Amino acid sequence: MKPITLIIGSSGKTGSRILSKLKQEGYPVRLGSRNAEPPFDWEKPESWNDVLQGINQVYISFQPDLAVPSSLEAIKTLVQVCQKNQVKRLVLLSGRGEPEARACEQIVQNSGLEWTILRSSWFLQNFSEGMFLESILAGRVLFPKVETREPFVDLDDLCDLAFASLVTENHKNKLYELTGPELVSFRDVFETIAEVTNQTIPFEELPLDDYLSTLKEFGLPEDVLWLIDYLFRTVLDGRNESVVNDLELALGRKPKDFRTYAKETAKTGIWKIQERVG
Ligand SMILES: NC(=O)c1ccc[n+]([C@@H]2O[C@H](COP(=O)([O-])OP(=O)(O)OC[C@H]3O[C@@H](n4cnc5c(N)ncnc54)[C@H](OP(=O)(O)O)[C@@H]3O)[C@@H](O)[C@H]2O)c1
Numbered sequence: 361m362k363p364i365t366l367i368i369g370s371s372g373k374t375g376s377r378i379l380s381k382l383k384q385e386g387y388p389v390r391l392g393s394r395n396a397e398p399p400f401d402w403e404k405p406e407s408w409n410d411v412l413q414g415i416n417q418v419y420i421s422f423q424p425d426l427a428v429p430s431s432l433e434a435i436k437t438l439v440q441v442c443q444k445n446q447v448k449r450l451v452l453l454s455g456r457g458e459p460e461a462r463a464c465e466q467i468v469q470n471s472g473l474e475w476t477i478l479r480s481s482w483f484l485q486n487f488s489e490g491m492f493l494e495s496i497l498a499g500r501v502l503f504p505k506v507e508t509r510e511p512f513v514d515l516d517d518l519c520d521l522a523f524a525s526l527v528t529e530n531h532k533n534k535l536y537e538l539t540g541p542e543l544v545s546f547r548d549v550f551e552t553i554a555e556v557t558n559q560t561i562p563f564e565e566l567p568l569d570d571y572l573s574t575l576k577e578f579g580l581p582e583d584v585l586w587l588i589d590y591l592f593r594t595v596l597d598g599r600n601e602s603v604v605n606d607l608e609l610a611l612g613r614k615p616k617d618f619r620t621y622a623k624e625t626a627k628t629g630i631w632k633i634q635e636r637v638g
Pocket of ligand 1: 370392402422481486
């Protein structure tokens with residue numbers, strides 16, 4: 361019998377990829393989404409028991425980020441509900457360079473259930489499916505820390521490993537630190553996207569405090585501003601400027617490099633800046 365997987369964050373960037381892989385290979389799944397039936401909402405732990413009934417394994421992508429103070433209690437409670445429902449295996453998506461995330465990882469590692477931790481660097485797809493797409497499409501990028509380098513991870517690579525962690529025994533009780541094959545600065549990212557799309561994308565470096573003030577003027581809520589501040593100030597303070605080969609060893613092939621991702625993504629047209637009228 362194939363195990364039944366609950367994918368928490370099934371409509372998100374990683375969850376949707378894992379969902380389609382599991383479905384393609386004929387594995388039964390339950391969607392972990394506020395729009396599913398029964399719904400899964402991180403804000404409503406009293407409803408998690410219904411969602412977990414009959415589930416054998418869970419892919420956990422927390423919202424908004426394991427670095428936020430509420431994550432610890434949420435992961436603790438989720439693990440308890442999983443134990444109660446005799447869930448066998450947990451695969452946790454975590455963030456590299458986030459001390460608060462470590463505490464959540466440890467809860468999963470000490471749960472007595474089988475576990476895999478995917479402690480990931482920043483995703484390449486933040487530029488094509490996530491928080492930085494909008495500023496590229498606005499045709500003018502304002503950004504702090506443009507010279508900071510990050511070993512961006514491709515989500516198809518990450519999700520291949522998440523899938524293997526769910527359907528094989530090979531990654532049981534293992535913690536992987538996931539990086540791409542190289543360090544790339546944010547300046548390189550924006551210049552390369554401009555080059556491969558044959559567009560001009562001017563960008564301007566500004567101090568982090570000015571960047572946050574600008575986002576505040578755009579109406580971003582305080583908790584989102586707190587997280588952006590944390591990510592830039594803590595995670596991008598240089599601590600992640602190193603490459604490790606866990607992903608290559610786990611996948612048995614080289615992870616995707618930034619330029620390949622940029623060229624492939626350019627072909628989809630997602631970065632095409634519309635002509636402004638008037
Ligand atoms: N971005 C990065 O570079 C990076 C790097 C390392 C780790 N991470 C971690 O990756 C995780 C996010 O994974 P992802 O990028 O795959 O997800 P995502 O694309 O950010 O979104 C996943 C889904 O979360 C759901 N969601 C939002 N609020 C929710 C709530 N209150 N309760 C339940 N679901 C909620 C939404 O689905 P519905 O509307 O369907 O409910 C959304 O589609 C975070 O924990 C982050 O820390 C991110």
